[in-house]
Amino acid sequence: MIDFTLAALAPMEAELAPLKPLMPSSYGRGVEGLAESIRALGLLRPLLIWADGGEHYLLAGSLRREALMRQGRSVAPALMLPPDFPREQAFALALADNQERGWNQAETALLWRFFVETLGTEGAANLAPYLGLAPSPKMREWCLRAAGLPEQGLAALAEGRLDLETGARLAGWAPENLGPALNLFDLLNPSKQKKKQWLDWLEDISRREFLCSAEVLEVEDIRTALADVERVGRPATEEIIRKYLWTRRHPLLAELAAARQARVRALALPRAARLELDPSLEDLKFGLNLTFATPAEFGQVAETVAKLRQSPDFQKLLDDDHES
Amino acid sequence: MSRDASPGGLTLRLEEEFRKTPLAENLGHSLAPQALEPLGPADYPAFGRGDLLVTRHRGEFIKPCPGTLNYNCCGLTIFHFGLGCTIGCRYCILEAYLGTAALVLFGNVAEGLADLRELLRRPPAERPRRFCTGEFTDSLLLDKRTGLAAELITMFAETEGAVLELKTKTDHTDHLLGLKHKGRTVISFSVNAPDICRCEESGAAPLSARLKAAQRAAAAGFPVGLHFDPLIVHPNWEEGYARTAQMIGEHLAGAEVAWVSLGCFRYLPSLKEVMLARHPETSIYDGEFIMGGDGKMRYPRPLRTRMYRTLVKALREALPEKTVIYMCMESPRVWRDVFGRDPETEGLAAELDRRAMELCG
Numbered sequence: 001m002i003d004f005t006l007a008a009l010a011p012m013e014a015e016l017a018p019l020k021p022l023m024p025s026s027y028g029r030g031v032e033g034l035a036e037s038i039r040a041l042g043l044l045r046p047l048l049i050w051a052d053g054g055e056h057y058l059l060a061g062s063l064r065r066e067a068l069m070r071q072g073r074s075v076a077p078a079l080m081l082p083p084d085f086p087r088e089q090a091f092a093l094a095l096a097d098n099q100e101r102g103w104n105q106a107e108t109a110l111l112w113r114f115f116v117e118t119l120g121t122e123g124a125a126n127l128a129p130y131l132g133l134a135p136s137p138k139m140r141e142w143c144l145r146a147a148g149l150p151e152q153g154l155a156a157l158a159e160g161r162l163d164l165e166t167g168a169r170l171a172g173w174a175p176e177n178l179g180p181a182l183n184l185f186d187l188l189n190p191s192k193q194k195k196k197q198w199l200d201w202l203e204d205i206s207r208r209e210f211l212c213s214a215e216v217l218e219v220e221d222i223r224t225a226l227a228d229v230e231r232v233g234r235p236a237t238e239e240i241i242r243k244y245l246w247t248r249r250h251p252l253l254a255e256l257a258a259a260r261q262a263r264v265r266a267l268a269l270p271r272a273a274r275l276e277l278d279p280s281l282e283d284l285k286f287g288l289n290l291t292f293a294t295p296a297e298f299g300q301v302a303e304t305v306a307k308l309r310q311s312p313d314f315q316k317l318l319d320d321d322h323e324s
Numbered sequence: 325m326s327r328d329a330s331p332g333g334l335t336l337r338l339e340e341e342f343r344k345t346p347l348a349e350n351l352g353h354s355l356a357p358q359a360l361e362p363l364g365p366a367d368y369p370a371f372g373r374g375d376l377l378v379t380r381h382r383g384e385f386i387k388p389c390p391g392t393l394n395y396n397c398c399g400l401t402i403f404h405f406g407l408g409c410t411i412g413c414r415y416c417i418l419e420a421y422l423g424t425a426a427l428v429l430f431g432n433v434a435e436g437l438a439d440l441r442e443l444l445r446r447p448p449a450e451r452p453r454r455f456c457t458g459e460f461t462d463s464l465l466l467d468k469r470t471g472l473a474a475e476l477i478t479m480f481a482e483t484e485g486a487v488l489e490l491k492t493k494t495d496h497t498d499h500l501l502g503l504k505h506k507g508r509t510v511i512s513f514s515v516n517a518p519d520i521c522r523c524e525e526s527g528a529a530p531l532s533a534r535l536k537a538a539q540r541a542a543a544a545g546f547p548v549g550l551h552f553d554p555l556i557v558h559p560n561w562e563e564g565y566a567r568t569a570q571m572i573g574e575h576l577a578g579a580e581v582a583w584v585s586l587g588c589f590r591y592l593p594s595l596k597e598v599m600l601a602r603h604p605e606t607s608i609y610d611g612e613f614i615m616g617g618d619g620k621m622r623y624p625r626p627l628r629t630r631m632y633r634t635l636v637k638a639l640r641e642a643l644p645e646k647t648v649i650y651m652c653m654e655s656p657r658v659w660r661d662v663f664g665r666d667p668e669t670e671g672l673a674a675e676l677d678r679r680a681m682e683l684c685g
Contacts, residue, residue, distance in 0.1 A: 204609075208607070250612045252612050252624060256624060282616055282617055282622075282625055284655060
């Protein structure tokens with residue numbers, strides 16, 4: 001690092017058109033607000049320019065430049081870094097210049113990939129703190145992968161509709177599969193956990209049935225549910241999607257669960273006694289939840305439980321090995 | 325056709341302090357040692373496939389099988405001599421979790437052997453009866469080079485009331501057959517349905533080679549053990565496992581089969597992603613799984629029960645009645661459904677101890 005302070009640089013007038021962007025510092029940001037502010041208050045901070053190999057690069061201020069050019073301005077105040085200013089330090093300055101604004105996830109991913117490709121992993125690691133990127137190797141790997149998303153995915157990342165982990169996973173999908181998955185997420189905005197679960201199931205079904213994910217999603221059940229989302233609401237639609245994917249991924253479990261439900265119904269238990277069975281069917285333990293308000297009610301519930309013990313249907317339920 | 329599971333092209337990397345040990349001398353007969361700076365487990369990932377590291381083990385050499393919550397365990401005691409395996413089974417936790425493809429042998433294994441000798445000096449009632457090696461590696465993968473099994477077999481031959489089990493997916497057993505063992509070492513083979521052996525254990529010895537090795541071990545008077553673990557759902561699995569049981573009957577008629585263990589495929593959830601990235605062609609993770617009471621993914625209980633029943637029936641037809649067939653890490657419920665009883669961990673361990681004592685006279 002060279003000893004340096006921006007305040008020591010004399011502002012100059014820079015031509016806006018020839019400036020080349022140095023790195024992908026802005027993604028998915030509108031300039032309207034900024035343009036309005038410049039119109040009202042003027043340019044509060046000069047642009048930052050770095051010269052390298054005869055080219056002039058815009059190090060910081062790409063949105064400001066765009067806003068100014070929209071207003072028909074061709075020049076703007078700028079600070080030019082001294083000759084031979086180290087590249088890594090120039091990147092750090094650019095990041096520091098935007099620190100107040102922060103980065104959305106698309107920008108973080110794109111910047112991280114740019115630094116890794118330009119400076120190598122070690123050089124990029126020096127810049128990670130300026131980018132606010134945690135030292136977790138997993139997070140950095142997600143950024144690298146998510147940066148490969150097409151426009152629709154990057155836009156979802158930028159707007160916070162997609163998390164980095166899911167984005168990284170979807171970046172490995174073929175474009176024809178990515179669109180339907182992103183559309184589904186856009187429409188329902190499920191939680192991160194649900195997204196992960198749905199993608200797990202989709203990938204498993206696709207692999208097992210030799211289909212692409214788009215084909216799995218383009219079935220009548222899902223199309224109808226999505227078309228009906230306004231009427232039935234998001235949570236109910238999510239449940240339809242979840243149930244469809246789970247059942248298709250787990251046909252045996254679905255069949256076993258249905259058979260068990262039928263057996264529980266056949267017991268005709270009163271509302272006061274709720275049988276709690278292990279949904280995984282592992283049946284390491286069973287539960288019976290009893291609710292009563294008075295000693296008399298307790299007596300009735302106790303009687304039900306005593307009868308349950310002798311019920312062949314109940315025994316069948318507990319001992320059922322599903323061979324039948 | 326024959327596959328040799330022994331890793332070729334190994335580079336022996338040896339810490340200086342172990343240069344004069346019997347282990348290093350044995351390895352030195354076939355490998356030229358290179359110097360290795362002292363290192364610990366955190367350094368293993370710096371090494372890869374083809375590296376054989378001889379380094380210090382700082383933990384216990386002898387430990388009980390950790391078992392798993394809510395499931396019955398057979399209660400073996402493990403003698404820990406190394407880590408890693410080059411066989412590369414697509415369901416194996418070692419593939420994903422050791423953080424290295426290198427093989428590790430503990431240069432100070434003599435300390436472990438001394439601990440074991442000391443433990444075996446105690447009266448049988450005051451120490452475990454059954455011991456094994458190979459919890460984190462294959463017992464016999466490198467044994468032709470290390471000579472460790474011979475030392476263990478001899479130690480157990482001299483000990484009353486204790487049985488050693490060596491578990492392998494190789495057929496590297498012939499070098500042990502002339503040893504005096506007094507029936508106190510069980511040579512066990514991990515077996516599976518033919519298609520699983522061929523596709524998912526492609527680095528192991530072929531099933532027929534394993535069974536022929538079992539046959540030769542039995543002919544040399546060794547009790548043999550068989551481990552069907554993991555049982556994997558695959559197309560025509562019923563026929564596949566029945567065929568393996570039939571092959572066992574053909575190869576081991578009249579042999580002393582100590583025990584057969586059965587265990588359905590189970591895995592920590594994070595293994596799937598790692599293994600699919602490494603082996604995208606495998607279909608073993610496409611089955612239906614639930615999260616078991618131990619946090620591992622398992623087939624749904626009714627399916628496991630069906631698999632065990634199918635195999636127990638086939639094995640009962642193939643093997644003598646006295647052969648103990650048991651399940652590894654299964655729930656009391658599955659025990660009741662398959663065998664009509666739940667021995668619990670203590671009962672299962674006691675049953676296998678009794679069988680072990682029958683074998684060693």
